[in-house]
Amino acid sequence: MTLPASDSNSDIVVVDDLHFKYPTGQGETLQGLSFSIKSGEFIGITGPTGAGKTTLALCLRGLIPHAVAGQMTGTVTIGGRNTRETTPAALGEQVSLVFQDPEAQIIGLTVSEDLAFGPENYEWPAERILAQIPIQLKRVRLEGLEERETFSLSGGQKQRVALASALMMSPTIIILDEPTSELDPIGKEEVFDAVRHLRDEYHATIIMIEHAVEQLAEFADRIIMMDQGKIVAQGAPRELFRNVELFHRTGGERLPQVAELLFALEQDGMLPAESFTPYEDEAVQVLTRLLESAHG
Amino acid sequence: MGDKMEPVIAVRDVSYRYEGDAPPALDHVSLTIEPGEFVAFVGQNGAGKTTLAKTFNGILMPTQGDVYVQGKETRAAGLDVLARIVGYVYQNPDHQIFANTVRDEVAFGPRNLGLPPDEISRAVQQALELVGMQTEADTYPFMLGRGQRQKLAVASVIAMGSPVLVVDEPTTGLDLQGAQGIMHLLRQWNADGRTIIIITHDMNIVAEYARRTVVMARGHVLADGPTRGVLTQQAVLAQAFLKAPQITRVAQSLDPRLGFPADVLTVTEFQAALKERLTQRQGG
Amino acid sequence: MPVGYSIYVETPSPIHNKLDPRTKLAALGTVFVLALEFNHPLVLGILTLGVLAVGLYAQLSFKRFLPFFVGGSWFLLLGVLIWPFYISQGLPLFKVFGAQITLDGLLFGLAMGLRVALMVVAAGVWMMTTSPQKMTMGLLKMGLPYKAGLAMSTSIRFVPLINAERATIMEAQRARGLRLDRGNPLARAAKSVSVIGPMFLRAIDLAQSLAVAMDSRGFGARDNRSSIIQIGLTPVDRVIMIGCAVAIVAGLVMRILGIGILVRGYL
16 A cells, blocks of 8 residues: 655645535535645545535535535645646546445446446547456456346445446545445445455545444544534544544544543543553453453 | 233234245244334344334235234234334335425324324324424425434324334434434333334444344344343354444453453443442452 | 346347347338238238247247237237228128128238237337347437437436335335325325325436436546447348348338238228
8 A cells, every 4th residue: 555655745635725505505514624635545534414524525526616506615636636627527537436325326227337437438448448347346346247237236236336436447536425324234344345455455545434433443544523514623543533522522423432431441540541442452452451450 | 910911013923925936035933022112123134124014014914924913913904004003114214205394294194094183283293392393393394404304204103193113224324413313212202102113233223222132134033132132142143244332342352251241232331340340359 | 137127138149149239120110111011911910920930039938929919919809890890892791780891801900900919029029139228329329419328228227216216105105094095086196296206306316416426427528438338230230221121112012013902092
C-alpha cells in the first residue's frame, strides 16, 4: 500500500470552506467543511443521519455542483482539479462512487453489462472492456458471474458488483457511501471483505462513509466525524474513539463497545489511559491482564 | 398464572413452500408466544423469519401445519380477523406511505377496519401521541426524515389497536438516535401489555431489548429461549451466520479460568461484572 | 439465461447465435407481409408450419409454443364463426339465422384466423430467439439514438424490481386492512391509490437516483458509446434478407395473378 508522504503535494483531495444548500432545504446541509486527504489514505467518515455525509460524497465526486441542484460555495479539489471547472464525466476516470442503495446504481441486465456501462461511456473498445471484467470480478470474489442476471443477485452481491463496476475505470480515489446499511450480516461481511482486500491489494485512496464503527476502526487511518454539516472531530481510530463525551453528545453514532467499556474503566480508575483501545483483540488482552492482576 | 393463559400465537409443525421447487422457506417449525412477550426473530435474509411472521397475520397461510392466533386457526379466520389481532409493520416505510398528511396516513388502517369516524379520530390521535408526532399531524409525510417516517409507519399500524405488533427490521437505515427512538417506543408498548415481535439482524438491539430470541436458518429454528442463553451459544449463532454483540464476544474470549461470566449482554453489565470480580478477588 | 422481463430463451441454435437481430426483424416483417398477401387457408397453413419449423430448428421446445397456439386458436375460432356470414361464393352447405353458409366461407374464415395465428406464432418465435440486448443493439445500428436505446434496456432491467415492490406494497397495505376485492370498480380504483402511490413514488425516486448514478459513471462523457454487445451482418444474413425481399415481391405477384387467393376482393 502506498504510504502517505508528509508534504502537502501529495494531498489528493482538498476541501476548502465547503458550503451547500439544497433548493428545498431549510438551511445549509454543509456548513463550512475544510479538510484534506493524502494519496493512499483510508478515510472513514461517520456521524448521525442528516450530518451531510452523502452530500459530501456527492461533492467529492463532482456530482455537486453539476448533476445535483443547489447552492455550493467553497472549493473541492480532486487530484489537482477543481470540481466546479471539471465535469463529473471528466473526473470519472479518477474518482468512483459506490452508492448506498444497491438497486439504484445497477444499470445492466447482466453483471458484465453493468461492469461495461462505465467504460462504454468512455468509448473503450469492446476487447479492452471484456478483458477487464473478469479481473475486477475476481477482486470482489464474484468470478464467473458475468452472465448472471443482476435482478437475481443478493444485496451483498449487488453491492460488490457496484464496487467492481467502480473499479473498472481503475480509479485512484474510491468513495463508498454507506455501502452496507441496506444489507444483512452476510452481505455486510462480503462487502467489508471486499473493502479489506481493496485496502490491502489495490493502491488507491479510499473514503468510506459508514455507521459500522467497528469496521471503521479496523480499516481507517483517520476518521472524520460530522454532525449537522460540520466536522466535529477527526483523528486516528485510537484517538477518535476515546472521545466518548463527543459521541454521547451528538448521539447519532455508536462507539465500538470495547471503547465504551475501556473508557468507563479508565474513568473509574481501574485502567491507565495508555490501555485504551477501540480494537476487540487488544481489549481482550487488556481485560485479561486486569483480571489476572487481581488474581491474588 | 390463571388457567386461561393460552398463547397468543401457536405455531404447530408449520412448513411453507413458495412456488416452484425451491427448498421450503419454513421446515416443520413449532413455537408458541405468550401475551406480553418481547421476542426477536433473528437470522439471515432467507432464513424464514419474515415468512414465519407473515403466517401470524394471514398474509401467508402455511402449506403444511397450522397457526393459531388467539386460539383461532388462521386459514379459517382469514386476513380481516387476523389484522385486528396482529399488526405488521413492514421494513421500508416508503412501501406504505401514500397519504397527503400524517393524519390521513394513520387513519388508513382504522378506516379499512370500518370503524365509525369518531373512533377513527380517537385512534389516530392516540397513535400520534404514542409516537410523539401530534404536532406533525398535518405535515406532508415525505417532508419527514427516515426516522420520522418509520415512526409514522409504526403509528399507522398501532392505530388499528392490535394487541400483537410485528415490526420488520425496526432499525435498518437509522442512526443510533433513530434506532433508540423506535426501540424505546416498542419497549414502552410492551410494558403496557402489547406483545412485541421484532425481526432483525442487529444483535446489539436484540441484546438490549428482546427478552427472548428465536434463531432461524434455512427454514429451521436453531435456538429459542431467553436472549441471554441464546446469544452465548456461539456455534448456533455461527450456523445462522450471526455474531453476538462485541461485548459478549469479548466476555466469551476471556480465559474461562478467570471465572468471568460469558453471558454478558451490554457494556453496563460487563462493567458491573468486572467490578464484582475485582472487588471479590481483592477482598477475598 | 439473461432475460430480464422478456421471453427470450437461450439455446445453441444457429438462429440464436449466427443471425443478426436485424435479419430476424426483417424475416418477421416478411412473414407479416406474406400473411397479408395471401388469403387461402392452405397457403397460410403452410406458412405457419414453416414458421414452426424454424422455431423447432431454433431448438425451442414444443411446450414453449403452446401459449401461442392457445392464443392463435381463439382467432381461428373467431374467424370461422364470423367470416362465413360475409362470404357467399362457393358450395352452399347450410343456413344459420337465415344466412347461407358456404364451404368457401368456412375456408375463408379459417384463413383469416390462420393469418392472425401465423403472425402471433411468428412474433413469438422472434421474441424467443432474439435477446433484448441484441434487439436494442440492432435498433441502435439502424439509427436509434443511444439514449433511447438505453432507456429501453434500463426499463427492462427495472420491470422485475418494480413488480416485486408492487407486491410488497400490496402486502403491506393488506396488512392494514386494504381489501381490493370488495366494492364497485370506482371504489376499488380509489383504493388502489394506496398501492399505486408508493409504487410511483418509488419509481420516480429510483429514476432520480439512477440519473445521478449514471452521471457518476460517466454517462454523456462522449458523443457516442461503445458496446460489448457485438453484432454484424454476415453473408448468411444478407442472403436471408435478399430472400425476404424476393418472397415479398413474389407474394405480391401471386396476389395480382390470383394464386393462393381464395376470395378475390378481400384482403
